[in-house]
Amino acid sequence: MKERKYRNRRGRNGKKDSGSSKRFFSSVKELILEKKFMILILGGGIGLLSFFIISMIEDMDLQSIQDIFSAFPEGMIDFFGGLAVLANPYGYWTMEMLSFIWLYAGILFIFTASSLLSQEVENKTIDLSLSKPISRYNFLGSKITFLYIFIMAIIGIFFLITLGSMAASSVFRAEGIFLERFLAAYFSVVLFLGALAMVAKFFSTIFLSTKKSVAVGVMVLFIMFFLGEFYIYMDEVIQGIKYISIFHYYNPVDYLIYADS
Template structure:
């Protein structure tokens, strides 16, 4: 299985590098923009006071929300959202392709003619997904720490939470995408379904935040689970949300295992 993991990792390396570059590049850009904006931020805050509160809430800028005068608050308003959306998309695409590509390319017939069980195939591929996502976030944490430290007072816990939030979200999206990949074997279809989910759920987040009536929707929005205010400002993820996330991961994993071991693999 070691070789399967190594080969699979190598196969996904280019995509990992591309996506990581985008996410890390944007993060660097966002943080380094802060010193330039710092002086005019009071104007921005004045202007925003004319916006409706529910709109501001979307960016975590409502009462009790992010403090835009700090580098972390500034990053939480926009950069963090990019991390969630782009990281989530990457995780969705990674999870989608890892199982379905092998069936789409019909190489699964080769793999399963070797002395290896379907569970080993699954486990190996899941490990590669985990490694890719973890590696991205560890590197991101390192670079972020370095840049925050160079422009402001470094806050270890805040930086850590800024990385843990997207990390959890990414693992969850990847797990769901892998599960979808068991049933849909055309890589493209799995990819669009997973991306649709990643974006669609953000839309749910917007609706849940902007309207007060549909408040229950926030339970269906993973972006709410790790929203900027709680993660960046309060350093916390609600236990209920954490439980939901872990639950979704577990159900996806068990579902993937259950159905992948029982499906006909006909290429």
């Protein structure tokens, strides 16, 4: 009798876990379908900007740019990644696109991350969502999973357009097309933007307001940028503050230019 009760209980729990898992993947799928046009438009838009930069590099004399920047203060040159970066087509593209990807796409990702939970609270649909066969952890996990898929898809489209543009460029073909470096840079960008989005997601669970979460998220974004990029101008005693900035750990030049060093 006890064994039968145990089997029945285990069966009910198994069905509940199965239903919760199905609801988890269903929630992720719903969010992806809801944002599919945004993924295509944003990924394509950043990709077209990258295509424009690559086309511009075709007509540029990078050696002359290096000569001009060599007269600048060393601190300013280091900010751009060094003279080797400015004289390399990959380096110039990285400086124009990847170094400022937080500005092109990061702010939108912060808005998306901030609104995923808070909009459900503001629209009073969160109770309905949680009343379905899904646990709170799976509910939150589905939002985070979607967020990373969203970022990976947009950056993936951007990188595919870029790779095609570079393959069609005589300047980049002469330099060489490095797929493994490109893949490493892709994951570096995804992890960087994902970390920024997760900071915004954290604030959205505190404020439960899209406007407040976005405002704080963007403010923290610029503070992190300042701490991560301009710490060398601070007093040596407090330069260690750079380690709390996500920007300090993000340097795509290491993957595209200095990968062999």
